[in-house]
Amino acid sequence: MRHPGQVTFADLDAGTEKVVAVDTLPEAMRFGTSADGVTLPVTRVEARLRGKQRVVRELGPGGEVLRSTVQRSIF
Amino acid sequence: MTIREQWVSTAKYELLQSPGFAALPAASRDTLERWMPEPGNELSGFLRFEVARLLRSDEYKNAAPPAQAQQLEQLMEAQSFRPAVAVVLATPRSTRAPYEVVRGEDGQHTVRVSGREVPVKLAPLQDDSLHQHTVDDVAKGLAGLPPLQLSQVTKVVVAGAPNPSDAAFGEHIGRRDFRSYMTAGADGVVTIYPAPNAHGQRELDATLLHETGHTLSHRRWGHDATDGAKWAPWREAIASDRLFVSDYAAADVGEDFAETFALYSQVKGTEQEAGLRQMLPERFRLIDALVAGEQ
Numbered sequence: 496m497r498h499p500g501q502v503t504f505a506d507l508d509a510g511t512e513k514v515v516a517v518d519t520l521p522e523a524m525r526f527g528t529s530a531d532g533v534t535l536p537v538t539r540v541e542a543r544l545r546g547k548q549r550v551v552r553e554l555g556p557g558g559e560v561l562r563s564t565v566q567r568s569i570f
Numbered sequence: 571m572t573i574r575e576q577w578v579s580t581a582k583y584e585l586l587q588s589p590g591f592a593a594l595p596a597a598s599r600d601t602l603e604r605w606m607p608e609p610g611n612e613l614s615g616f617l618r619f620e621v622a623r624l625l626r627s628d629e630y631k632n633a634a635p636p637a638q639a640q641q642l643e644q645l646m647e648a649q650s651f652r653p654a655v656a657v658v659l660a661t662p663r664s665t666r667a668p669y670e671v672v673r674g675e676d677g678q679h680t681v682r683v684s685g686r687e688v689p690v691k692l693a694p695l696q697d698d699s700l701h702q703h704t705v706d707d708v709a710k711g712l713a714g715l716p717p718l719q720l721s722q723v724t725k726v727v728v729a730g731a732p733n734p735s736d737a738a739f740g741e742h743i744g745r746r747d748f749r750s751y752m753t754a755g756a757d758g759v760v761t762i763y764p765a766p767n768a769h770g771q772r773e774l775d776a777t778l779l780h781e782t783g784h785t786l787s788h789r790r791w792g793h794d795a796t797d798g799a800k801w802a803p804w805r806e807a808i809a810s811d812r813l814f815v816s817d818y819a820a821a822d823v824g825e826d827f828a829e830t831f832a833l834y835s836q837v838k839g840t841e842q843e844a845g846l847r848q849m850l851p852e853r854f855r856l857i858d859a860l861v862a863g864e865q
């Protein structure tokens with residue numbers, strides 16, 4: 496499976512986006528596994544604040560959420 | 571009784587006496603009354619306090635009934651009484667399903683709970699200054715999940731080192747100190763990372779509950795909560811109920827589901843259920859159907 500080469504990072508609270516070359520990103524975040532067990536490239540990363548925590552969603556080419564990561568919080 | 575408690579306890583009575591309430595359209599009167607169930611709950615308490623404060627304000631007292639009604643409509647629309655996140659609205663469940671930890675070689679353990687066997691991999695901690703959740707924490711967390719959420723989890727990994735993606739997340743989303751706590755994969759793999767400060771059981775429980783809600787909704791209804799056809803009933807339920815359980819729920823349809831489902835699961839079968847069901851009737855009905863396997 497080849498990666499299309501770029502990943503868009505979106506800050507949903509600020510409304511900003513930037514495009515990053517995939518080869519500058521760690522191996523572990525370049526691909527994810529869908530609910531059906533299919534390996535898909537991560538092409539978009541969205542971040543949003545949940546209370547005091549930031550939540551990051553890594554999406555595949557069809558908008559599938561591959562991973563959702565919650566930041567360590569200050570509960 | 572504190573002033574706050576006094577205001578909360580008399581807010582509904584005062585509201586029903588107010589000419590501004592009488593000037594509201596019938597549908598808004600019904601909705602606002604529906605948001606003040608008896609007995610109350612945390613969410614309705616926040617609302618009642620806000621109502622009591624409005625009724626005592628000069629702006630309200632000096633206004634004619636139609637203008638008062640407008641101020642009440644505005645309160646219902648803005649919902650500034652909402653908490654930031656729904657987890658604060660219900661006391662965590664003290665009941666957990668019975669569970670058993672079967673310890674294996676090389677950190678490969680199994681948690682047996684509710685007829686399921688969930689593999690839990692505990693990786694060796696690579697930095698002594700960090701804290702890791704234990705297998706027992708994880709087992710407790712799994713045992714605290716309702717069966718439907720539990721069935722979304724295929725495996726739990728307690729990582730021995732921070733998320734290798736932390737630096738990239740930090741750099742590209744503007745928070746250099748980003749440190750992951752938990753990652754939920756679409757494939758049902760949950761990864762929990764070590765941290766400089768120990769995490770409590772409550773945070774593990776709450777995060778697991780919220781994230782497994784997402785996993786379930788993506789599997790049943792797909793990923794496009796904003797426009798996807800399978801999400802339409804949920805979007806209609808939001809429009810009908812009007813009320814959001816938290817600011818975070820109001821941010822996005824998918825988050826609204828995760829937040830509301832987590833709250834539903836926390837209060838199901840408790841004395842808080844009836845009140846919240848009265849406040850969020852369409853969403854609770856849909857979740858009932860989802861839990862029953864009809865959605």
Ligand SMILES: [Zn+2]
Pocket residue numbers: 550780784825828
């Ligand atoms: Zn979420």
